[in-house]
Amino acid sequence: MSGINYSEKIPNNVNLVNDRTLQRALEHWQPKFIDWWKGMGPTDFQGADVYLRTAVSVDSDGWAQYGAVKMPDYRWGIFLADPVSERKIGFGDAMGQPVWQQVPGEYRSTLRRLIVTQGDTEPASVEQQRLLGHTCPSLYDLRNLFQINVEEGRHLWAMVYLLHAYFGRDGREEAEELLQRHSGDLDKPRILSTFNEPISDWLSLYCFTYFTDRDGKYQLKSLAESGFDPLSRTCRFMLTEEAHHMFVGETGIGRVIKRTLEVMKELGTDDPARIRAHGAVDLGLLQKYLNFWCSSSLDLFGSEISSNSAANFANGLKGRPDETTYDDHVLREKTFALTAPQGTENVPMLNALNEVMRESYLKDCEIGLKRWNRNIERAGYPALALKLPSMRFRRSIGAWAGQPVNPEGVVVDQNSYDKNLDHWIPSPADRAFVQSLMQRVVEPGKIAGWVAPPDRGINNLPVDHEYVKLQ
Ligand code: BYC
Numbered sequence: 382m383s384g385i386n387y388s389e390k391i392p393n394n395v396n397l398v399n400d401r402t403l404q405r406a407l408e409h410w411q412p413k414f415i416d417w418w419k420g421m422g423p424t425d426f427q428g429a430d431v432y433l434r435t436a437v438s439v440d441s442d443g444w445a446q447y448g449a450v451k452m453p454d455y456r457w458g459i460f461l462a463d464p465v466s467e468r469k470i471g472f473g474d475a476m477g478q479p480v481w482q483q484v485p486g487e488y489r490s491t492l493r494r495l496i497v498t499q500g501d502t503e504p505a506s507v508e509q510q511r512l513l514g515h516t517c518p519s520l521y522d523l524r525n526l527f528q529i530n531v532e533e534g535r536h537l538w539a540m541v542y543l544l545h546a547y548f549g550r551d552g553r554e555e556a557e558e559l560l561q562r563h564s565g566d567l568d569k570p571r572i573l574s575t576f577n578e579p580i581s582d583w584l585s586l587y588c589f590t591y592f593t594d595r596d597g598k599y600q601l602k603s604l605a606e607s608g609f610d611p612l613s614r615t616c617r618f619m620l621t622e623e624a625h626h627m628f629v630g631e632t633g634i635g636r637v638i639k640r641t642l643e644v645m646k647e648l649g650t651d652d653p654a655r656i657r658a659h660g661a662v663d664l665g666l667l668q669k670y671l672n673f674w675c676s677s678s679l680d681l682f683g684s685e686i687s688s689n690s691a692a693n694f695a696n697g698l699k700g701r702p703d704e705t706t707y708d709d710h711v712l713r714e715k716t717f718a719l720t721a722p723q724g725t726e727n728v729p730m731l732n733a734l735n736e737v738m739r740e741s742y743l744k745d746c747e748i749g750l751k752r753w754n755r756n757i758e759r760a761g762y763p764a765l766a767l768k769l770p771s772m773r774f775r776r777s778i779g780a781w782a783g784q785p786v787n788p789e790g791v792v793v794d795q796n797s798y799d800k801n802l803d804h805w806i807p808s809p810a811d812r813a814f815v816q817s818l819m820q821r822v823v824e825p826g827k828i829a830g831w832v833a834p835p836d837r838g839i840n841n842l843p844v845d846h847e848y849v850k851l852q
Pocket residue numbers: 495496498499502503506533572573574575593594595596597598600601680681682683684685686687688689690699735778
């Protein structure tokens with residue numbers, strides 16, 4: 382079951398060949414996807430040979446095969462984790478009943494909306510990152526960018542498969558629209574806010590893959606709990622691909638810090654102006670980038686009080702990440718003490734699940750910070766330790782939306798908020814400086830001056846391997 386059939390036009394492990402109608406519908410969508418990839422995917426590198434991994438099976442061990450591939454020839458396909466026999470719904474009012482292999486009529490529009498929202502983020506991120514290849518700090522980084530891009534493309538395939546296979550004509554229409562909305566487009570933007578933010582430099586890419594791909598991890602984990610079994614199985618396999626995206630973020634930021642600490646040591650100073658003059662990113666500037674992308678990603682969990690989240694959980698559509706680690710899977714009796722600008726009140730737990738998830742997400746974000754801060758402390762600069770902003774800072778969604786809150790979570794007056802914002806998130810001058818660092822480095826083994834080389838290469842190859850052969 383878990384073996385992937387690559388002899389077909391659309392690689393898959395769902396026995397597509399036995400469902401001609403579905404196969405034809407997907408083969409009809411395939412060229413539109415390729416057109417989208419060529420028009421909206423990475424610019425100018427479509428002819429380059431990229432050292433990419435491709436899924437060969439959905440087992441946890443050895444699912445990847447590595448080799449040089451031109452991106453448009455990447456074998457995007459449909460891969461579901463193996464079914465769990467006799468799987469039961471693990472939470473909500475229908476807990477203990479068998480999972481659904483088809484979409485229950487009463488949940489059809491809600492499930493479609495969840496799948497479309499998930500699907501929309503995948504091509505959005507490729508669009509956001511499309512120009513970064515021109516300013517890559519090394520071939521190693523360039524390869525990682527393209528690996529992420531092709532996998533986000535495959536995540537789109539995963540959602541499009543569900544839409545085509547389970548939602549009939551509406552699903553096919555939604556699949557078309559996934560290629561028609563575009564990141565940052567004024568008329569047809571992507572659905573969620575973060576996916577319309579430009580990613581025009583590599584510091585933003587590292588922050589995006591650290592914070593925003595991690596929202597992907599949490600959302601996919603909660604959908605992997607779903608009573609709609611095909612969605613669960615799809616998300617379980619997507620999660621195995623997601624780990625590398627967050628790795629690029631965590632090691633990327635770690636390498637920026639490493640380089641900055643080297644420069645600080647060399648110059649014997651922590652003066653931001655001198656560090657910048659030396660072509661590195663001072664830690665205060667990095668903190669601003671963390672504040673920006675973390676706060677933006679916190680919005681992706683939705684409102685603190687949400688009837689959508691309550692219904693999704695009660696109906697068995699969307700659980701909590703790692704649902705089995707909780708004691709109570711029904712939550713009809715529980716409440717949650719929620720603090721809003723008006724004060725603290727107890728709300729039904731079911732309505733507060735977005736906030737529960739946001740809290741566990743933020744805890745997960747702390748792990749990288751601890752690691753980075755150890756190096757900052759060891760270098761003798763404990764006062765420059767990096768911090769995550771408060772969950773209330775710069776929110777656009779939910780109870781704290783539009784409130785003048787500083788990164789520590791304290792409400793300040795609007796005037797001082799407006800005046801200080803440029804100290805908390807990157808100012809236009811900060812962005813211009815970071816942009817000035819973005820010089821393309823494509824000699825094998827060479828690296829830009831603002832970031833340290835990685836500790837090791839891909840798949841046991843040396844760091845100076847020619848990961849992308851440019852034409
Ligand atoms: N921007 O009750 P509410 C990934 C909307 S990332 C704009 O507060 P709910 C990836 C919301 O849609 C993972 N709109 O929230 C990462 C709703 O609109 P409608 C993506 C927003 O519904 C990197 C209204 O506000 N996956 O995979 O409980 C690279 C009220 O909603 C935002 C998913 O998100 C926002 N930030 O929860 C590549 C999973 N937040 O319906 C890929 C699927 C909320 O009233 N999505 N709204 O018109 C969901 O589970 C939910 O839709 C949300 C929102 C968690 C996003």
